[in-house]
Amino acid sequence: MLSALKKSLSKSLSGAELQANVLAGLTVGVIALPLSMALAIASGVPPQHGLYTAMVAGAIIAITGGSKVNISGPTAAFVVILLPIVQQFGLGGLLLSGFMAGMILVLMGMARLGRLIEIVPYPVTIGFTAGIGVVIATLQIKDFFGLSVAPVEGHYLQQVSAIGSAFSSITWQETLIGTITLMVLLLWPKLRSKIPAHLVALTVGALVAWLLTQGLTDFSVATIGSRFHYEIAGVAGQGIPPLLPSFTWPWALPDASGAPIGLSFELIRQLLPSAITIAILGALESLLCAVVADGMSGKRHHSNDELIGQGIGNMVAPLFGGIPATAAIARTAANVKAGGSLPLSAVVHSGFILLSILMLSPLLAYIPMASMAALLLVVAWNMSEARHFMRTLKIAPRDDVVILLACFLLTVLFDMTIAVAVGMGMAAILFIRRSISLSGPKAMKLDHEHYAIPEQVVIYDIDGPLFFGSAQKALQTITAVRPDVRVVILDMSHVTLLDMSAIVAMESIAQQLESKNVALIINNLQPRMILKLRRAGIRKRQGKVAYARHLEDSLTLAKPLC
Structure with missing residues (x-):
C-alpha cells in the first residue's frame, strides 16, 4: 500500500489530467454535499456529521486505499445498521462502533480477505440491498408528509403501524414541498443536463418553501435550521455549525441519554456485533464499488489495500465526528464519468465539502426536511435495484429465488445482519447439496x-x-x-x-x-x-x-x- 501511495504521489500530472481530476472532484462534491447530510439525518444524527464523514474519510481512504477512483463517504446501505445504534447508544456509541469497524477492516486487509466479495452469492446481495431500500423509504414517509410520529425503536412492523396511525396528522405544506422536490428529481434527468438532479431539486424545494413562507401567513415547513441546533462556546445556532470539526475521542461524546458514553469492556462487548456488521458491509460495498469502477475506468484496484484504506479512514473519521463510511457506487460512477482517474479527485471532493461547511452553512439551513425525505426516497429506489430484483425472480433457479426472498424479508422484518447470515448459510447448504449430487x-x-x-x-x-x-x-x-x-x-x-x-x-x-x-x-x-x-x-x-x-x-x- 505504501509503495503504491508513494508512486501515486510522485507521478507527474499533465495539465489536462490535473484539470480533469479537479473538475471531477468538484462535480462529485456537489453531488456528495446534500447526500451526506441526508444520509446522516436518516442515520439519526445531525447533518454535519455526514459532511465530516465525506470530508475526512473521503480524503484519507482515497490516499491510503487500493482504488484510484473510488469516492467514499456515508452511504444508504449503512442507514439500517446505524439508526438502531444511535437509538440505543447515542452519537458516542455510533462513532465508537465505527472506530472499531475500522480496526476490523484493517485486520481483514492484513489477512488478505480482499476477495471477500466473490464468496457472497448474487441473490444475497440483491436481497439485502432491496430490503435496505424498502426500510429507508419507509423511514422517509414521516418527513415527506409531515406526520407527527413519536420515535419508535421497535421492529419494522411496529414502525409501519406507528406511521399508519399518524396519517391523520398529515400536513399539506410538507407534502407539497416533498412532492415538488420529488417531481424535479424524477423529471430533471430527462433533460440530460450536466447539473445533478438532486442539487436542482433541493434548490427548487428550498426556494419554493421560502417564497411561500414569506407570502402565506399559515405556511411553515420544517427545515435543517429548525430541526437541528448547536452550541459553540456558549453561543447557540441553528442548522450546521460553520466551523471545522474538532478532535474528540468518541467515548467523550454523549450516549442516548446525553451523558458521556465513556469506555468500558462491557460497552465494547455490546458494540462489537454492530462493529463487525459495519465492517463486513463496508468491505462488501467498497469492493463491489471497486469492481464496478474498474469496469468503467479500465483500471485495476488492489482489494486488500482498499480494505486497509477503508479501515484507516473509518478509524480517523470518528475522531472528527464522522460516521462510518464506505465507497459509494453512485458517487464513484459520477467521478469516472466526469474524468476522474486519480485519488486527487476524491481529495478535491473533500475540499469542496470543507469549503461548503465554512461558507454555505447558513444557506444549507433553509433546505426543507420534506425535500431531504424526497431525495432519500429516490436514493432508496435506486438502491433497491427493483429491475434486477424482479429479473432474478423470473429467471433464477428456485433455490436462488428462495435465498433472495429470505434475505429481503429478513432485512425488512428483522435486520441485515440476520439476513446476510441466514442467506449465506442457505447458499452454503444448497451448494453442498448440489456438490453431493455431482461428486458422489x-x-x-x-x-x-x-x-x-x-x-x-x-x-x-x-x-x-x-x-x-x-x-x-x-x-x-x-x-x-x-x-x-x-x-x-x-x-x-x-x-x-x-x-x-x-x-x-x-x-x-x-x-x-x-x-x-x-x-x-x-x-x-x-x-x-x-x-x-x-x-x-x-x-x-x-x-x-x-x-x-x-x-x-x-x-x-x-x-x-x-
Whole structure:
C-alpha cells in the first residue's frame, strides 16, 4: 500500500489530467454535499456529521486505499445498521462502533480477505440491498408528509403501524414541498443536463418553501435550521455549525441519554456485533464499488489495500465526528464519468465539502426536511435495484429465488445482519447439496471384453471432492454391494479433496467391506491423499486393501481375489 501511495504521489500530472481530476472532484462534491447530510439525518444524527464523514474519510481512504477512483463517504446501505445504534447508544456509541469497524477492516486487509466479495452469492446481495431500500423509504414517509410520529425503536412492523396511525396528522405544506422536490428529481434527468438532479431539486424545494413562507401567513415547513441546533462556546445556532470539526475521542461524546458514553469492556462487548456488521458491509460495498469502477475506468484496484484504506479512514473519521463510511457506487460512477482517474479527485471532493461547511452553512439551513425525505426516497429506489430484483425472480433457479426472498424479508422484518447470515448459510447448504449430487460415487460401465472384468468385481468412479457433504453418500453406496462381489475398485482419479469426514468414511468403507470378505482397491489417488489415508491406518494389506496407479493394474490385482 505504501509503495503504491508513494508512486501515486510522485507521478507527474499533465495539465489536462490535473484539470480533469479537479473538475471531477468538484462535480462529485456537489453531488456528495446534500447526500451526506441526508444520509446522516436518516442515520439519526445531525447533518454535519455526514459532511465530516465525506470530508475526512473521503480524503484519507482515497490516499491510503487500493482504488484510484473510488469516492467514499456515508452511504444508504449503512442507514439500517446505524439508526438502531444511535437509538440505543447515542452519537458516542455510533462513532465508537465505527472506530472499531475500522480496526476490523484493517485486520481483514492484513489477512488478505480482499476477495471477500466473490464468496457472497448474487441473490444475497440483491436481497439485502432491496430490503435496505424498502426500510429507508419507509423511514422517509414521516418527513415527506409531515406526520407527527413519536420515535419508535421497535421492529419494522411496529414502525409501519406507528406511521399508519399518524396519517391523520398529515400536513399539506410538507407534502407539497416533498412532492415538488420529488417531481424535479424524477423529471430533471430527462433533460440530460450536466447539473445533478438532486442539487436542482433541493434548490427548487428550498426556494419554493421560502417564497411561500414569506407570502402565506399559515405556511411553515420544517427545515435543517429548525430541526437541528448547536452550541459553540456558549453561543447557540441553528442548522450546521460553520466551523471545522474538532478532535474528540468518541467515548467523550454523549450516549442516548446525553451523558458521556465513556469506555468500558462491557460497552465494547455490546458494540462489537454492530462493529463487525459495519465492517463486513463496508468491505462488501467498497469492493463491489471497486469492481464496478474498474469496469468503467479500465483500471485495476488492489482489494486488500482498499480494505486497509477503508479501515484507516473509518478509524480517523470518528475522531472528527464522522460516521462510518464506505465507497459509494453512485458517487464513484459520477467521478469516472466526469474524468476522474486519480485519488486527487476524491481529495478535491473533500475540499469542496470543507469549503461548503465554512461558507454555505447558513444557506444549507433553509433546505426543507420534506425535500431531504424526497431525495432519500429516490436514493432508496435506486438502491433497491427493483429491475434486477424482479429479473432474478423470473429467471433464477428456485433455490436462488428462495435465498433472495429470505434475505429481503429478513432485512425488512428483522435486520441485515440476520439476513446476510441466514442467506449465506442457505447458499452454503444448497451448494453442498448440489456438490453431493455431482461428486458422489457412480458405478463405472466399461467394455468387459476389452478389460476382462470378472463378475465378482465392481468399479466405482468418484468424481470431484470427497468431503463432509458427500462422504456419507459414498459410504452408503459403496458398502451396499451384492453378496457375490469379492472386490470393490474405487477409481479416485478425479478426487481433488479429502477432508476429515471423508477420511473417516473411507475407514468405515474399508472396515465394512473387510467384514463381508470384500477386498478394496483404491485406484489412481493423488500421492498426498494416499499419505493422509495411510496416516489414518488405511494401509496396504494382502487380500484386504491395495493401491494402484492405473485401472489395468487394479484389475490385475483383483483377478486373484475373485
